[in-house]
Amino acid sequence: MAKRIVLRLDYCIGCRSCEAACRSRFKGEARVRFAEVSETALVPLPCRHCEEPLCAAACPFEVIRRDAGTGIVYQSSFHCVGCRSCILACPFGVLDKELFRRMAQKCNLCSDRPEGPRCVATCPTGALQFIEESELKELRTGVRVAARSPNWRRV
Amino acid sequence: MTLSARTTCPFCLNGCELEVRFNYQFRMEYPADGKINQGRLCARGNSASIVIDHPRRLAYPLLDGKEITWEAALGKIRGWLSEVRPEEIGIVYSRGMSEQEIGMVQTWAESFGGANLVCGYIEPDNFLGEELAGARRATLEDLAQAKRMLIVGDAFGKSPVAAKHIVEARYRDRASRLVVIDSIKTRLAGFAHLFIWVRPGTEPWALGAIAGLIDRSLKGIDVERFARVCGVESGQFQEAAKIVSGSEPGVVISALCLGHSTQPELHSLLSQLVALKAGKPFAGFGEARLPEGRLPFGRFREAVAQGRIRLVFWFGGLHPYSYPEIFPEMKIVTYRVATSIFRPDEPLPGLVLPVPSELEKDSTGFSLWGEVRRQPVAKPVSGSRFVEQIVRELGGKAEGGMWKAEGGGRKVEEVVAALAAAPEPSDSSGDGFLLLGEKRAIGIGGFFETEQEISIHPDDAARVGVREADGVVVKSPVGERVFQVHVTPTVPAGVVAVGVNCHANRALFPIATLEPSGRAVIPPVKVQVWRKG
Numbered sequence: 001m002a003k004r005i006v007l008r009l010d011y012c013i014g015c016r017s018c019e020a021a022c023r024s025r026f027k028g029e030a031r032v033r034f035a036e037v038s039e040t041a042l043v044p045l046p047c048r049h050c051e052e053p054l055c056a057a058a059c060p061f062e063v064i065r066r067d068a069g070t071g072i073v074y075q076s077s078f079h080c081v082g083c084r085s086c087i088l089a090c091p092f093g094v095l096d097k098e099l100f101r102r103m104a105q106k107c108n109l110c111s112d113r114p115e116g117p118r119c120v121a122t123c124p125t126g127a128l129q130f131i132e133e134s135e136l137k138e139l140r141t142g143v144r145v146a147a148r149s150p151n152w153r154r155v
Numbered sequence: 156m157t158l159s160a161r162t163t164c165p166f167c168l169n170g171c172e173l174e175v176r177f178n179y180q181f182r183m184e185y186p187a188d189g190k191i192n193q194g195r196l197c198a199r200g201n202s203a204s205i206v207i208d209h210p211r212r213l214a215y216p217l218l219d220g221k222e223i224t225w226e227a228a229l230g231k232i233r234g235w236l237s238e239v240r241p242e243e244i245g246i247v248y249s250r251g252m253s254e255q256e257i258g259m260v261q262t263w264a265e266s267f268g269g270a271n272l273v274c275g276y277i278e279p280d281n282f283l284g285e286e287l288a289g290a291r292r293a294t295l296e297d298l299a300q301a302k303r304m305l306i307v308g309d310a311f312g313k314s315p316v317a318a319k320h321i322v323e324a325r326y327r328d329r330a331s332r333l334v335v336i337d338s339i340k341t342r343l344a345g346f347a348h349l350f351i352w353v354r355p356g357t358e359p360w361a362l363g364a365i366a367g368l369i370d371r372s373l374k375g376i377d378v379e380r381f382a383r384v385c386g387v388e389s390g391q392f393q394e395a396a397k398i399v400s401g402s403e404p405g406v407v408i409s410a411l412c413l414g415h416s417t418q419p420e421l422h423s424l425l426s427q428l429v430a431l432k433a434g435k436p437f438a439g440f441g442e443a444r445l446p447e448g449r450l451p452f453g454r455f456r457e458a459v460a461q462g463r464i465r466l467v468f469w470f471g472g473l474h475p476y477s478y479p480e481i482f483p484e485m486k487i488v489t490y491r492v493a494t495s496i497f498r499p500d501e502p503l504p505g506l507v508l509p510v511p512s513e514l515e516k517d518s519t520g521f522s523l524w525g526e527v528r529r530q531p532v533a534k535p536v537s538g539s540r541f542v543e544q545i546v547r548e549l550g551g552k553a554e555g556g557m558w559k560a561e562g563g564g565r566k567v568e569e570v571v572a573a574l575a576a577a578p579e580p581s582d583s584s585g586d587g588f589l590l591l592g593e594k595r596a597i598g599i600g601g602f603f604e605t606e607q608e609i610s611i612h613p614d615d616a617a618r619v620g621v622r623e624a625d626g627v628v629v630k631s632p633v634g635e636r637v638f639q640v641h642v643t644p645t646v647p648a649g650v651v652a653v654g655v656n657c658h659a660n661r662a663l664f665p666i667a668t669l670e671p672s673g674r675a676v677i678p679p680v681k682v683q684v685w686r687k688g
């Protein structure tokens with residue numbers, strides 16, 4: 001089964017360690033973007049690795065592809081021409097508008113690191129988790145948690 | 156060829172374990188069996204691999220900004236040493252040094268009489284080393300088991316990795332409670348059950364009121380007056396006192412920040428007083444804490460200004476405070492020798508000697524949770540020399556232990572009396588703005604990224620006539636800098652806040668001397684703000 005990055009919103013402290021880890025790996029631009037949810041919360045927007053990726057569909061040179069086995073949507077940066085089609089196509093806005101070395105920056109779930117993505121390994125509070133798709137259903141999320149636990153932090 | 160080495164992160168006192176691998180370039184690795192952090196690192200810890208081979212690393216001695224050889228540099232220093240009298244030599248040690256190196260510098264200073272030995276680390280972290288008699292220091296287990304937490308200041312900014320314990324403790328149990336006291340509504344405040352939003356610089360008074368409510372027998376604490384000083388309702392203190400004094404295990408954490416407190420000594424001691432009265436352990440989240448020298452930094456500045464010191468040695472790694480924009484008195488000094496791991500932005504007068512960073516040293520150091528061992532993850536930068544080597548070539552001896560200042564903990568009565576005698580911070584309203592320092596957890600490029608954002612209240616933004624992302628000029632008594640506006644209600648009206656990870660922002664804060672101890676403090680400062688252009 002494929003593994004995905006999941007964010008536990010109520011554990012995120014907005015420290016941007018994930019961005020720093022990504023940046024230190026790629027020696028330049030980070031591939032994680034951020035969204036400010038409220039005055040006291042800033043959360044990372046990692047790539048969703050969609051089942052039918054619109055960025056791949058928009059790419060004129062088929063640089064962005066989806067690996068059928070692992071489900072990872074990856075980019076062969078050697079052939080990227082920096083046309084920004086994928087950036088415009090992404091419905092979640094996770095691709096950075098700024099090009100780096102005239103190329104779009106696309107997360108590949110750190111496929112060069114067997115232990116998993118670096119942003120997950122470095123997350124200080126464990127807000128980012130790298131879990132199997134099957135486990136996703138078991139996660140307590142959203143309204144159910146709010147109803148159950150008075151400790152739920154509303155961001 | 157892949158090489159990897161494991162060491163302890165040198166950038167703060169948490170003692171997180173990290174690994175650096177070399178495979179054509181230095182890359183971070185996150186050992187999951189680390190005792191303190193389990194592989195988790197903050198944004199600064201993640202920049203360790205960047206520090207090692209950064210293009211701005213200094214690789215040769217500089218004399219007035221020009222490259223010279225090591226022999227010429229050492230010859231120059233020997234000449235200067237013969238020219239001045241021993242009492243005219245000031246020896247300063249700053250952060251970025253190992254325990255062994257500090258011991259050696261101290262022994263060397265003793266050979267000159269030792270009178271002008273100064274700890275040059277003047278950030279508030281050093282005040283967290285102050286001890287109150289009877290207060291207990293927290294261990295990692297205390298933090299993990301805590302259910303009642305009182306946090307003063309931005310603990311997330313100071314130590315994002317310890318945030319794991321705080322956040323987990325907050326969610327673990329329905330009964331756990333988190334109280335936060337701060338003058339800025341930080342991200343930590345978003346997690347708090349009770350957030351006491353005090354006026355800038357009045358945290359010690361809030362803590363004094365809480366201590367007085369826990370132990371009614373404490374003399375000299377007027378809760379109503381303290382509430383007026385802090386600008387909050389006294390009911391909030393009662394609620395906080397009730398939460399903290401609960402019988403469940405808990406912890407009191409103080410996270411002081413540069414440019415945030417006028418009375419850092421009281422800030423630290425009163426946090427410990429609350430901890431003592433509530434029967435909880437105390438933890439001070441700082442980045443680095445160094446043993447005090449013989450001469451307090453404030454007195455050292457006076458000596459330099461009066462021309463009593465003609466030769467200054469400034470040993471340290473990252474940001475030596477010898478930079479003239481921060482420490483203007485240094486211009487008067489005839490001869491100056493500083494060590495640095497980076498090439499200064501602009502040429503500095505005197506000698507700047509390259510030293511290896513802490514990541515390239517084999518040493519022991521301190522952490523909040525005990526002693527840590529550091530192993531080199533890379534070879535020292537070519538052309539750099541260890542401080543031990545420099546001192547030995549100048550005639551220092553190899554042996555030497557740490558010299559520690561005497562004096563046990565402070566007494567409770569003494570601390571309460573000091574609070575009563577302390578001047579109340581003036582009201583931030585009126586002409587101009589109060590500039591606060593904020594330890595932001597971010598710092599993606601580590602130490603190299605400039606923080607250009609300034610937080611301002613929406614009403615103030617309307618008054619100045621700026622909107623989000625506009626440019627403003629901020630003028631303090633010692634400097635001027637252009638910032639990008641971030642309009643947010645998390646800062647109170649009349650206050651602007653900047654991040655102080657970046658060296659250029661620190662230069663906006665003048666250094667003040669704290670009486671009667673003579674130690675140096677970096678308090679909030681009144682500034683003028685206007686729209687750029």
